[in-house]
Amino acid sequence: MTRAGAALAVAIGLWLGIPVAACAEAGLNVAQFGARCDDATDDTKSFQAAVDAATAKNVALSLSGTCRVRTLRAPPTAKTFILEGNNGTLRFLDGGLVLSAPKPGTAVIPYIIRNLRLRSVNAYTDTAISVTGAFKGVVENVNIDRFRNGVELIATSDNIVRGSFFDSFGDSNAVVISGTMAASNTVSAYASNNTVSDVTDIHGTGIFIGPGVQGTKIRNLRVLEAWYGIYAVDGKDDEDLSVSDSYLEGKRAGIFADGVDLTRVVNCSADLPSSGAEPGWAGFHLDRMYGGILANSSVWGAAAARSPVIVAGGNINVIGNQITGIANGPCMRLIPFPKSDDSPLLVSNNTCWASGGYEVVGHGPVAGSNNLWSRPGDHHLMIRNFPSP
Known part of the structure; x- marks a missing residue:
């Protein structure tokens, strides 16, 4: 690891609670374990041996070149997992990179995965x-291409995915966040306080959120086609x-x-x-909401839509949004809670141009x-106090 890379690892390690010695000590390179990384050899055995050794020594592991591998796993005895890609590539023949806590109640394992391309x-x-259970850490500056799921955060908390690019397809997902369910249809483990920021996804679905998820923060997400x-x-x-x-x-919705x-x-x-x-x-489909807000947002491409482009229900606040050019039908569908003594659905300071x-x-x-x-036919119709239009 370079001096600058070690300094960065120390800084991130302090934030994650990784022992400074694990970040500052000279790391290992997969080439030391016989990995050729020539985009031809199956390097699975040597790469896994390097993973096992790095986690046992509590040091970072690095690679260079293009390493062909199958499934790689962080061992259940790992105390930390730091993979520095140096802009190299992991080309997976099958499987992926798996971080899975060995059993409930395991001490939290910090990790860093960064500066890496992953190809299928x-x-x-x-x-x-795939990150499951007692892990917290950072996936940063990764480029993931043609996987059914890019990054999975399952029943795990305090993880960050940032500065990354995903090229998905069809029914794939760039990022999946989900808890796990028991047979009785109750949540057995939550995924909480996870963050996705400065991420771009093309095709598929940008972020899929399953059951048992609380405290998800998404910022500067760009999803195309x-x-x-x-x-x-x-x-x-x-x-x-x-x-x-x-x-x-989104062909089906910007946010559902x-x-x-x-x-x-x-x-x-939100756009088409x-x-x-x-x-x-x-553009935004937010029905049956207790609390919450849709504010200062916009829907473009609305002229091609054939249904209300904002669906808001419950007692969410819809404030200061702009929609342009609905060709057919109303701009918004509002579905308040049915009881007269429920908190109202609040709709104020919105602009729907050339709509119904x-x-x-x-x-x-x-x-x-x-x-x-x-x-x-009337571009200056102001509605106040919510009479029927």
Whole structure:
């Protein structure tokens, strides 16, 4: 490891709680264990031996060149796992890089994976980097191509994926975050306080959020030509999703997060990919919300949509958003909670240009003012106090 690299490892190690000695001590290189990294030899055995030795010595492991491997695993005895890619490549013949805690209650294992390209020889290889259980760490500056899932964070907390690029396909996902479920349909382990920032994904779905997920922070996410920018299942006990400063193209939706309480979407843009929209497309689909906010966000490409491009339900606040050019139907579909004494769905200071206004589903409370619902034939229609348009 270079002097600058060691200094950076120390800085990140201090933040993660990795012992300074593990970061400062001279690391190991996979070539010391016979890995050729010539993009021809199967280096699995020598690379795994290097992983085992580096984690036993509590030092960083580095590589250079293109190493062909199968599945690589952090051993259950690992105290730390630091993989410095030096902009080299791991080309997986099958499997991926697996970090899995050996059993519940294991002491948290810090890790760093950075400056690395991961390529799949077979386009349907399952997962490039899989992190499960008692790990916390950073995946930084990785470039992942043609895996079904890029990075999986399963029942693990306090992880960061940042500064990375994913080229996905079809029904694949760049980042998956999920808890685990017991047979009784209860959450057996949560995924909490995980962060994705400064990430770009092309195709597939940018971020898939499963059940048992709490405290997810997403910032500066850019998703292009995808099915969904962000898709959250209507999962058990999901809450506290925060998305900011992101651009999200999705053939089915920019963000679909029905039933995820305390969702906050701020300063985001949703758009259609060049392939257009499927029926029912929405830039932001946020129904059955207890709490939360959709604010200062925009929907582009709306002229190609055939349904309301914002679907908001429950008692979420919809404030200061802009939608341009709905060709058919209303701009927003509002679905308040049905009881008159429920907290109202608050809709204020939004602008829908050249659209059909809004529709309210049901008879629950809706409040708000200063919305501009501009019909195609009337570009200056101001609606206050929420009468029917």
